[in-house]
Amino acid sequence: MASPPYAASPYVLSLLLLLSIPAVFLLAPRLLPPKTLPSIPDADESDDLALFRRAVLLSSTPSKNPSFSSSGAGVFGRRRQQQPKVAFLFLTNSDIVFSPLWEKYFAGNHHLLNLYIHADPSTAAAVAAALTPSFRGHVIVGSKATQRASATLISAARRLLATALLDDPSNHFFALLSQSCIPIHPFPTFYKTLLSDNNKNPQIGRNRNRRRSFIEILDNEPTLHDRYYARGDDVMLPEVPYDSFRVGSQFFVLVRRHAVMVVRDRRLWNKFKMPCLMKRKNSCYPEEHYFPTLLDMQDPQGCTKFTLTRVNWTDSVDGHPHTYLPEEVSGELIRELRKSNGTQSEYMFARKFAPECLKPLMEIADSVILRE
Ligand SMILES: *[C@@H]1O[C@H](CO)[C@@H](O)[C@H](O)[C@H]1NC(C)=O
Ligand SMILES: *[C@@H]1O[C@H](CO)[C@@H](O)[C@H](O)[C@H]1NC(C)=O
DSSP states (O other): OOOOGGGGHHHHHHHHHHHHHHHHHHHHHHHSOOSBOOOOOHHHHHHHHHHHHHHHHHHTOGGGSGGGOOSSOBTTBOOOOOOOEEEEEEEESSOOTTHHHHHHHHTTOGGGEEEEEEEOTTTHHHHHHHSOTTTOOEEOTTOOOOOTTSTHHHHHHHHHHHHHHHHOTTEEEEEEEETTOEEOSOHHHHHHHHHHGGGGOTTTTTOGGGOOEEEEOBSOOTTHHHHHTTTOTTTTTTTSOGGGOOBOOSOOEEEHHHHHHHHHOOTTHHHHTSOOBGGGGGGOOGGGTHHHHHHHHHOGGGEEESOSEEEOOTTOBTTBOOOBOGGGOOHHHHHHHHOOOSSSOOOOEEEOBOGGGHHHHHHTIIIIITOO
């Protein structure tokens, strides 16, 4: 007896069901929203690794550079050590709108500094073209795209550090700034602050190599808990226990040994580079944690634990601090922004300023900003 045509259907059905299982696995990731924010592209990672390796290698053999040799009498006697330089590291995703102000700030001090710029690849050429000759330092060719709520801002800062380490062995201080930062003291005041700091710390003494980095390091912020778990539960272990997790401003001045430490690190980076969970994206600020955590774990005595860059968090919106508008710019504001809590150095830089502030800032540059 021939089976009726419909008798085959249970088999067909189960076959279809069976076949659909792999299809579900294949398609599901495309149909469901992603569980994490975008991660760092592998190609960017391997480019960076090659750059960082070179920087660390060269930094550990400074005597290869004759102008920097301090290892005593050669044939020509003891060579004079160059004065320490400050590497200004500009992180921008648009342009450097305050470059006329920075130029005034740098004028006459170029023998004590170098400039490095990390611009978004889509604007790097325009940024380079727009800079005047005296500002045209090094636009970093290897810039990569950055975005908020990802570790790309850490990568960009490390790229700047590595490039500056490689470029000039006289770079002793590394000041990270953004396009919305401005100077609020003249350069010589900043330079003096960096050079004189080591005399204030009895534990460190006068040894030039024990100068401290100016980086904010806080361990008691209310958001710390949520930010620690932004990548998932317990994923930071064992490298980063909760008790070692720190927060601080992403804008800092590092001494050379800390710049090398940051560029050499892979252990903590492997944790901090992990993308945040989509559902915790409001707690995702990797660049505010990586540097303070790393330095506090490896050399807490070597850091002042405060930043030289003033920022106004009153009424912050969506993780952005108060942005100053042209009508707020005045000599009084600059003098107010300089003030510290008394126990620490005055602030040397401030953020954030809207691009339209350039004109009023230039008007008070000579009379207030670049005058003591
Ligand atoms: C900080 O920003 C608030 C507005 O968000 C403003 O009222 C206050 O004057 C600012 N403080 C300083 C020191 O500029
Ligand atoms: C100064 O310190 C006090 C207490 O620690 C703090 O509330 C205040 O925000 C600080 N001010 C500045 C300008 O850092």
